[in-house]
Amino acid sequence: MRVIDTADGLTPEALGEVLGVPVTAVRWERVGSGQIGSCYRLRLDCADGVRRRLVAKLAAEDEGARAFLWPVYRAEVAFYRDLAATVKVRTPRCHYGAISADHTRFVLLLDDLHPAVQGDQLAGCAPDRAAAAVANLAGLHGPRWCDPTLLDVPWLKPVGAEDAAQLGEVFGPAVDTFVERFAGRLDDRDARTLREAADAIAAWVVGRPDVFGLVHGDYRLDNLLFGDDGRVTAVDWQTIGLGHPLRDLAYFLGTSLLPDDRAARERDLVGVYHAELERHGVTGYGLDACFDDYRFAALQGPLITVLGCAYGTPTERGDRMFLAMAARSCAAIRALGTLDLI
The missing domain is CATH 3.30.200.20 (Phosphorylase Kinase; domain 1)
Known part of the structure; x- marks a missing residue:
């Protein structure tokens, strides 16, 4: 071709x-x-x-x-x-x-999906738009939920113990660099949460393996287009992989909603996502289990934020975006008690 x-x-x-x-x-x-x-x-x-x-x-x-x-x-x-x-x-x-x-x-x-409008990671997401985004996300996860044939796709590779150990070796220093780079701009509580996440990341990334599926990996506002009809379209599929699907949901809600909006609406939004999973044929996975997995999955926020900052070209908007994403996701981790679940 x-x-x-x-x-x-x-x-x-x-x-x-x-x-x-x-x-x-x-x-x-x-x-x-x-x-x-x-x-x-x-x-x-x-x-x-x-x-x-x-x-x-x-x-x-x-x-x-x-x-x-x-x-x-x-x-x-x-x-x-x-x-x-x-x-x-x-x-x-x-x-x-x-x-x-x-x-x-x-x-x-x-x-070209013009006139659909790209989301704004800095501004954050209104809860009604978030509902449409999580419903669309369930359309990625539901049809191939725990599908064993995904393991036969040659370019898809689940994270193993060796990969997890390597991630731990990379992520810890990346967090240190992130904290040092944004000294004076990063809240001390968030710096502590990032370092605690780094200590837990190797165990977390291979945790809860019984639930698996396709993971977008960077499902956030800048990678979503919002149409006049309220429909959401996901773009930028470079980070597609295999893992716990709730990592996408926790990442989106944790980094794209302002903390007060997330705290007020996350149970409803997880409920929207769960209902869509069932509509796509997922069975035997209750709402309580879904919310517990959502809590567990929240480390996706600092993982992608810190690594994205480490490997991206620095820009003024990028720095503001990474700081906002770090602050929002760290607040979610503390509020949800994520580190206690690992």
Whole structure:
């Protein structure tokens, strides 16, 4: 399959070939920061007279970054190729996807969901929008809940004891760096909670293995699009993996809602999620067990926040976002008694 490598390759001829529709003209503009890859909004004029709006996702321009980021490229292309049609979560329709043999070059051509609006991680999420987001999340988890065939997908790998030990070795120093970087801006209570989370992370990440499924890994406001009709669409599937599904729910509610809103509405929101799981066919998993797993899963917040900060390119907005996510998720961990469950 043809891999379009750069923006210059987004020609009418190339797009017509991969889409199977003659394209007479194409206009594109770059969108996003391009830290992980390059993203372009396309306007296509086609020979049938129809104008199409697509988003093209390509690998990062820097060759060194590509060599480091190939696992996330493989994951996102494989999600659209192998998994998207087997679940009910709303995602952009993928019109074409291809990746090179070494996984360092890829292309995805996705629906442009304009005028849907991206969520704002800094501003936080209103509870009514959160309800739509957790219902959509259940569409990812429910259809493949504890599905043993997921273990046969070659590019999906559950976390084992060796992986957990390595995570513990990486996460502890990353927390120390995070605390030092934001000294004077990070609350002392949150610094203590982060360090306690680091001590527990290796045991936590392999905990409660009887419940497993697909995990988005970074299900938060900046990776969600909200339509005028109230529907939510999830994007950015580079971190898809196997694990405890409630990690996504705890991460979303813990980092995307303001602490007072989360405390006031989290039982209702977990109830919305649980009802949707049952609608998607999950049985033998009661609401009390679901809420207890939600409490347990809250370490996903500091895990992704700290590692994202450690490996991302520093920006002013990024720093504010990571601080907000750390504060919100640490407050949730303390309120839910998460560390007592590990």
